[in-house]
Amino acid sequence: MELIGQGRDADVYALDETRVLRRYRSGGRPTEREARLMTHLAASGFPVPEVHGATSTDLVLERVAGPTMLEVLARRPLQFHTLGRMLGALHDRLHAHPAPTWLPQRFGGTGDDRVLHLDLHPGNVILTGRGPVVIDWSNAAAGDPAADLAMTLVTVGGAEVPGLAARLGRGLLLHAVRRGSATDPGPRLAAAVEVKLTDPNLRPAEEAWLRRRAGRLRPSV
Known part of the structure; x- marks a missing residue:
């Protein structure tokens, strides 16, 4: 996997042209709840990445194109x-x-x-x-x-x-x-x-x- 971004407590890897993997370095983060909230907000029209999957340490998300x-x-x-x-x-x-x-x-x-x-x-x-x-x-x-x-x-x-x-x-x-x-x-x-x-x-x-x-x-x- 190609490392394409780093935050203070997580790394982001490109899985393919449309998806990224966001992985927490220390683990223990409530990724399932984070995924649930993004799905909830997306259903209401708030702009968040599409969620493709979640585990205890990883989130698979839409690869959003554009600068911050x-x-x-x-x-x-x-x-x-x-x-x-x-x-x-x-x-x-x-x-x-x-x-x-x-x-x-x-x-x-x-x-x-x-x-x-x-x-x-x-x-x-x-x-x-x-x-x-x-x-x-x-x-x-x-x-x-x-x-x-x-x-x-x-x-x-x-x-x-x-x-x-x-x-x-x-x-x-x-x-x-x-x-x-x-x-x-x-x-x-x-x-x-x-x-x-x-x-x-x-x-x-x-x-x-x-x-x-x-x-x-x-x-x-």
């Missing part, structure tokens, strides 16, 4: 406004879906839990001829939509990017994401930072940014 939103932003930074608003709108489109009862709850308490992706950043959106397709549903849960948008903001905000121009572009992208969504992430930002700080894959610069952010969000006594 992150790759397009790297080549065409002036697209930050359009793509940022698209990312915000994808959140709202996802959050129109009530959470199924079998999806684990995180950031709940609203009494109206919705499907949350919880890792919906530009690297997990593929731009195809049929529109954006959202990948990597391993963190998905049921809960408050504000938490989903907050997780996106802290993930993108803390990511390492080289150069002043890239950092300025990131700020403009985040502004566009917030404008593209009708959801206010403010009430969940502090909780999102705390959750992100528990990520074992954090790089030192990301952790430092999150700790600074946590200090600013902590209520004064």
